[in-house]
Structures are given as structure tokens and as C-alpha cells.
Amino acid sequence: MDKALYIGMSGAKQNMLAQRAHANNLANVSTTGFKKDFAQARSMPVFGEHHPTRAYAMTERPGTDLSAGALMETGRKLDVAVEGDGWLAVQNQRGEEVFTRSGSLQIDVNGLVRNANGDMVMGNGGPVALPPFDNVQIGTDGTISIVPVGGPPDQLVEVDRLKLVNPPPAALEKGEDGYLRRKPDQALDGPEPPDGNMRVASGFLESSNVNAVEEMIANLQLSRQYEMQVKVMSTANENSEASARLLQNL
């Protein structure tokens, strides 16, 4: 049996995985603050004792596109979008500090500020908690000020400041929960230090940075590649049928 059959099969299978990565990007075209994943193929040579002709394909995710999405105006005061570089820090359900650009903030019954996922949003001194307020304002540097219940509207009280961080992009990777975090080999000893130069826009959300057309073209290209791999498989099949016929005629 010709090994080309297996090579073709591995190519087709890895094409399917790459397509899934692109399909996931496309499915998240409306997800606030979503960062698209790259997918690339690598050749994995498997040289045995014979001619070095076999190289299997392998799909991998070399990284995540960290470019910013467009800002969408919502007018809601607790919606924040990070302008330029930087990330909002939130605490995930396992208690780790992770980073996101999705800033649709909510206030729970205890006054804790949570993101849409229900995870606590970090301030410079731990999770942000707000006392009961009449009005809330998030400044461009992430400072949260409120008018306390019954307080005069001209006396805003500064409560906390959203923790905005700016780790180097090369040190970040996306985890299984969809949040960004430092790669294990880039981890810091303590928590990520806040960066005072970061800016947020209140009343805006950042849209997904997925380019829908790009993802569709990638999917089309992978479809065609897949068909070619199938063609290799069917050719290998025809070859083996032909040799079987030859053997019958002997």
C-alpha cells in the first residue's frame, strides 16, 4: 500500500482542524472584545530508513491576533473599552488574574463589579466593590467615581481605579477559558503591575477583531486543499487497484 494514502489522510485531517479554528473565529464575529486565533500548518518530517520523502502536516495555533477591534458606542456608563494597548484585569473562577478587553461591567447585589461572564473585575487594590450610588462615572484612566445615594451631585467620591495592565504582547497567550494570560515561561513572581498610562473609554465596547471576509476566504482555501488531499487518497486507491489488476492477470 502506498504511504501517500496516509500522507493525504493526515493532510485532510489537519485541514479540518484548521477549518475549525477559522470557524471559531467566524462564530465569534460578534463577541465583545474577542481576539482571533491564528492557525498555521507545519511540516513534520518522519524520516525512516528509506528515502526522506514523508512529511506529515500539522496544524497549530501559533498565537492570537491582539490587534484592537472597532469601538462601538453603547452609551452605557459601565461599558468600558480599552483604548490602544492594554488589558482589563479580571479574576477568573479559579482565582487567577487574567486579562480581557471585554468591558461590559455589571454590579452584583453585593456591589462587586463583575464582567458579563460573572468574573470579578480587578481594581488596583483587589476586586472592585462599589457602595450604593446614584450615579457612576469611569474616567479615561479607569478611575471610578460615584455620587453616593442621596449625595449632592457635585460631590463625586473616588472609589477605586480599574486595574489596567500592559504586559508585552509576546508574553501573552489565550487560555482555555478564552481569557488572555501570561505564558508559563513568561510568568511574573507576583501579580501583574498596573500601568498608569492606559486609557479607557466609558460608554463604548470593543467589537471582535475578526475579519469575517478573511476567515471565509481561509475556509474556502482549506476546503479546496481538503479536496486535493482527498484526490491524493483516491489516486492512491486507484494505483493500488491497478496493481491488483496487474497481479490478477499474471
Add this chain to the structure above:
Amino acid sequence: MHPALWVSKTGLSAMDTKMSTISNNLANVNTTGFKRDRAVFQDLLYQVNRQPGGMSTENSELPSGLQLGTGVRVVGTTKQFSQGNLEVTEQPLDMAVNGRGFLQVLLPDGQVAYTRDGQFQLNSDGDIVNPDGYTLEPNINVPENATNITIGKDGTVTAVVDDQAAPVNLGEITLVDFINPQGLQAIGNNLYKETNASGDPAEGEPGIGGLGTIEQGAIEASNVEVVEELVSMITTQRAYEMNSKVVSATDQMLQFITNNIG
């Protein structure tokens, strides 16, 4: 089966949900006191197909692994409690809340529901009731021969009874506020119920303690912005189309392999 099929399926169902949110908003564009919903999306879990840093040979490791997402879901819909426009109706029992806070009505089962819809009328007993006939809480009874009902900004209801010069105080309308109004459960009929997420209602006099004032003779219009909804509708429709394109492309791939091999 091809995994992209399932991933695109999550995309399709999330866009479907978003579309129903948008159509519900648009359908309620003229509903008094209606607050628009927004669908909140989130990416689903990622699966590690190949661990980054895994060994490719005894002496080399893979620089990057393969982690594949499993799609998208709608984590929830959030109500936007921004103020709607106040429309002047000149009806004496129409009232709008200008600012934070909810009016209370008593449901037939004895529970209290909260509303921003201030279109009230009188029933045959003289009680102030909402369009469904539920009485305002605290109940205010207007005597039969009362004229010139006045509702003050602080919720005081007065009326002239029997043509006497001094108006009679009929009661006080109170408002309630919640620490997290988005946690309220919408039960339809413009009414909300408290939940664990919304917190307990904090009752108070209108205009004090951060509660809004009551404006007599006005109602609060829906806060749906038609243009915004239409733009969302267009983007949702396109995203839906593109996800369905992936489904059909994937299907063609499976068709191709079954036609060519086998």
C-alpha cells in the same frame, strides 16, 4: 464528523438569539417604559489538541500547541435601564419616573412587581390601577366626588373633594430602587420582579436619596433606538449568513470525500 460543523452551529444559534432580542426590542419600540435588551456574547471553552511545549522528539519541543475553540454562546441578555424620553400626555393619572427608581404595583397573588410604565387609571372602587387592573402599591383611593387630582414630584397625591377650597391629601406614592436593576426579572406586561441578583428593593420618597421624581401628566417612552437596532440587525444577519456558509462548505467537503473515496 467535521468539528467546524458544530462550531458554526453555535455561531448560528447565537446569532438567532441575538436576532430575537433585536426583534423583541423593535417590537416594543412604542411600549411605554420598555427597556431594551442587549445579547452578550462570549467565546466557549478552548480544547487543547496539542499541548504547547509538548515534546516533538526527545530533544525538541513544539513551540506552539493547538488549542481550538468550540464556538460562541449568548451568556445573557442585559436590560439597559437608561432613561426613555418623557412624553407629555396631559392625563392626570399618567406619571413618569424622571431618574432612577420603579413604581410598585400589587399583583393578584399578593406579590409586589416593579414597573416604569406609569399609565394609571381608576377602577370602579376608585383605586389607582395600572392598565392590567393591578393596584398601585401603596394603594391610593380617590373618592367619588374628587376633582383635580394632583400628583406632586415627591409622590404626594392630592385632590379637591366636594368643591372645598383646601385639597385633601389622598396618599403618597413611593418609589423603589435596586442596587443592580439589570438583575430584575422581566415578567412581561412591563413588570419586573426582584431576584437574588437585583438585591432587595430600597423604598423611598421620590426625589430623595437618588430616586427620581414623579412627573404627572407624562409617560416614559421606550428607550429602544431604532437605528441602532437596525444596524445590529444587519450585522447579525451577515454573521448568520457567513456561519451558514461554513456549514455548507463543510457539508460539501464531507460529500466530496464520500463521493470520491469508498
